[in-house]
Structures are given as C-alpha cells and as structure tokens.
Amino acid sequence: MLLEVRNLKKYFSTPGGDLHAVDGVSFGIEEGHTLGVVGESGCGKSTLGRVILHLLDQTDGQIFFEGRDITHVNKRELKELQKKMQIIFQDPFSSLNPRMTVAQTIREPLLITKMYPKDQIDKEVLRMMDTVGLARRLANSYPHELDGGRRQRIGVARALVLNPKFIVCDEPVSALDVSIQAQIINLLLDLQKERGLTYIFITHDLSVVKYLSHDILVMYLGQMVEKSPARDIFRHPLHPYTKALLSAVPIPDVDAKLNRILLKGELTSPINPKPGCRFAQRCIYAKDKCSQVNPELEEILPGHTVACHYAGEINGL
C-alpha cells in the first residue's frame, strides 16, 4: 500500500455552520495503481485530493504514505513529501503563471527543492519537455501562446519533474476537446507504465475514469458511498446513487438503450448535515431508517464496499 487514508475529514467553517466537504473517507492505493474518484460538483473530491497533499489541513483522520503516518508534518518534512507527491490541476489556463515561460514553470520546483546542481537543471527541464511531448522550441513561450493541450502538458511536466511516486490528477482533461483529451490520457497512461506512478484521478467523466482506473471510489456530499475494482462497479453498481450516476451518462451509440434513472430533487446541503444517509432525499429506495441512521460502509462482495442500508436487498444479494 503506497497511500492509505483512514477516516479522513475536512470541515470548512462557514457563517451557516460547518461544511462537511470530506466526511470520513477511508481507502488505500497499491503502488502503480490508479484510484478514480468520481462524484458531482461539490461532493468533496477535489478537497480530498488537496487534503492528502497537505494543500489543505485535515480536520480529523489519518494519512499514511509509504507506511509512515504523514498526517502531521513539519515544514521540512513537507518539503521532502512534496518531492514524492504532486498534483496536476484541472484548468491549464489558470493554474499556470502567465508571466513565466514554459521552461521557467518547469524549472521552478527544481530550484525550490535544489534536487540537482545548478548546471544540470536546464538539461533536466529539456529532458522533461521531451518526456511530455513539448517541442524544445517552446521553452521560451508563454502559456497564452499555447493551446489547451500543450498547456496541460506543462502542468504534467511541472508535476513530474521532481520524479514523484504519487500524483493527484484533479480533472486534468475536463477543459480539453476530446481529440486533445485522448492525447493527454495516453500520456498519463504511458508515464504510469514507464515510471510505476500511482495516481488519484479525480473526475466527473465516468468513461474516462473507467478507462484508466484500477479501482473507483464514488463520493456523494463528502462521503464515500461505494468503492470497488473499476470493472465491478460498472457491471454491478450497488449503491442507488452510483446506479443513477452511471445511467445518466449519455453513451455515444444510437442503439444504446436508455434506462435513465432520473433523480428528483436537489442536493442536500453539506452544511451541518443531518444524521442519516445524505442521498436519502433523492433516493427512490429510501425508507424511514435512511433519514435517521447513517449507513456504514460494508464489504458486500469481495473488494466491493458500499454504504447503503438496503444495498443487499436492492441488489438481491
């Protein structure tokens, strides 16, 4: 297990009370594997990634990396950690400094960590540009001169230049057109194969996440509702929310049968949430118990856990 998270919580205080962005999430990732984290906007998937990387402080819970408890680290330890854990952001437009050239952006982490002697740094930057498929002639270009795909390659290079073991990919292809999206996905897959990288891949795009994940974790309003190997979750989604989510994906096939489970109602507020299942209000199977008792995660099938009181019943298990 390269990374393990136990009962991780992150609450933000707001004027209306505590916003439970991440509420008791637990999982582990094997080295070289990809965990896909899916859920709709506001479910806490980005916050989860950021808390793991210490970009946000956790409220409760524990984080283990390479077997070591890294929940609380000092500045020096954090700097060491950042060499091993990196992030690729969603928006290649706002996550790059517009006043830094391609080479400067990729060089920055090397200057901060002093990983290489000065005279080697430039060579390392060019090598990195080759790795991610950025032509060397672009070294002195600024982000605004480049298209979205190339800009996202800079983001990948910046994350990769310290030779990390673990990368949080926070919607890295959502802002890109499909043909460019495919280029970046292939790049991430190649890099994983070559370097044995471990990814957390955060996205709302289910076909992308299925394509490149070993395991998938589904979040709803800060809580994990289901986790399983990628194939199983698509063949046998167990949680009513996962079922609805999968059924809502428009499949690019004219003969695809549409069996949409249309959810009624709006999201419940994650601010001071009431006890009980947070999905209960939109759930077609909800009973009284659902709005009173919070369902615990249970391993119903091998490797397949779900948080629903009636998961067994609904799925005939």
Place this chain on the structure above:
Amino acid sequence: MTKKDVLLSIKDLDVQYKTEDGVVHAANGISLDLYEGETLGLVGETGAGKTTVALSVLKLIPDPPGKIVAGEITYKGRDIVNMPESEMRKIRGDEISMIFQDPMTALNPIIPVGEQIAEAVRFHSDVSRQEAQQKAMQTLELVGIPAERYDEYPHQFSGGMKQRVVIAIALCCNPHLLIADEPTTALDVTIQAQILEMMNELKSEMNTSLIMITHDLGIVAHMCDRVAVVYAGQVVEIGTTRQIFKNTAHPYTVGLFDSLPHLDDADDTELDERRLKPIPGLMPDPANLPHGCKFAPRCPYKTDVCENPVELKELEDGHMVRCILMDKQPGGEG
C-alpha cells in the same frame, strides 16, 4: 424520417472577424437545412464555428469585429441577413430563441429570475404586467421550478436550476426554433439527464425545432434526429444521426469517435495495454486556413488532391461528406 418543410436554411455562410492577427474565418461556406420539428446536432471542437452559426442565425455576431460577408440565411422564407434590426428584434427571443452555454453568466444577477422571464414576455406580446407575470410563473413551473421562487435572485439557485431559468426565458414566448449552445456542459451528469429529458418533453409538446450545439457525441446520440459535423468553419459531414454513427465517413468524424474512451473498451483490454487513438495535431489557425481540405494536415488518408478545395458530396440519401477519398474509403469504423 419523413422529410418535412424546411424551417431554416443556411447557404454558403461566410463569417469573418477582423483581428490584429489578420482575418479570422469563423465560418467558411456553411450550408445546412433545418426541418420543422426536428433536432439537428451541431458537433465539433472548440473554435470550429458552431457558436458562430448560432449567433449568425440570430444576427448577434458582434460587428465590428465580426461580419457576415457572404451567404444566405432564410427563416420561414424570410431573409435574415438583410433584415432590418427593428424587425429582427421581433423575431429574436420570440420566434427564434437561444439557450446560452453558461447559466452562471447568462442571467442578470440583480434582477429576480421571474422578472427576467416576464421582461421577455412583455417585450414580445402586448400584455399587462400582471399577465406577463402569470406567463412567467407558468413557464417556471413548466421547467420544474416552483412559481413561489419568482422573486428570488440567480445566486439563490443552483447551477442546474439556473440553467432551467435560462431555458424558461428561451421558452416563454413559445419559440418555433430553439438554439441550445452547449446547454448542459456546465452541469453534472445527473442534472444534465434531467435537463435533457425536460427539453425533449417540451420540444414534443410545443413542436419546437431545435439546434443542439454540443461536443458530446453521447448527447447527440440521444437527442438528435440529424447531425452536422463542423470543422474549421465548414460542414464536413451531415446526415441522420444513424448515418453518422453507423456509417461514419469523414476521417475527422472517424477520428472524433476514435478519441472517445468507450465504456466497453475497458472490459476487453488490460489497463496496461489501453491506449486511445487521438487525432494527431491541432485544428488549423482560423486566421491561416489551408486552401484545400481544412482537415488534410491531420488526415491519415491525405493525398496531393487534398490541396484543392473539396465540395460536399452525397454518399447516401441525405448523407453528405466533404472528402475527396469518400468513394474509396470503406465506411464504418474507418
């Protein structure tokens, strides 16, 4: 599909924007017909010219820097391109209306949502304030928002609800033609499913024709009767949704389908071996387009002939393709 009357006809539309870097050719001879009651999908990548088509139909191209330099747009037999603005204002929002992409910016943040709908009603019909309010409340209910929320402001609504308000504004005058520009791109999939379902229902109730601009081929498969694939300001392939999906002919359309991660692929291959097939290269700079086939620089089937301009040719009934290799190339998966 039975051929019905043509509601909107676009012929050889050329739209140019004058910029510091030169003249940007946003539309290069786009031609398409929209029949009564049908849903036509307009598919293509960022910058292909999809939104330019929509804005041209409504005569909302910002001039300057943009200008319709050539071509005809006929709506119910009336010439839109040369229509005086006073007349256009009567059509816009009444007969033809548009759902904009981003519900976060399409609404006025300091006017209650109900008022924003009533405003459109008052503008287009001779009704009292109260009648307009009535109509606005009805339309809110129609899109699934309780009428009590009439006096609330946009910030009090979630993204999906805001998009419903935008749709309500577009629908309140019972338009004949609705243009939806990526209406669900900013929304989550479960909310998207609700909105698309609602649009389909409303469309069949009101017999509205719909132009659906999107880059999501999944949405096209479920919503559209016909599809036009747009690349670099040209229609490269047009046909019924079934023709486009089952008998994909243009190399660009084939490339679009191939770039998608199919949900089934993941079942058949091990993760280590999975790779997508992206279209190599980038879309050409619209200020500096190739003279011949616009897709040629990225096309795996390119030959010398592709240096010359290509016309749309009929492949099968109603299925037109802009490619010189059309006859030689096997259809299907390419």
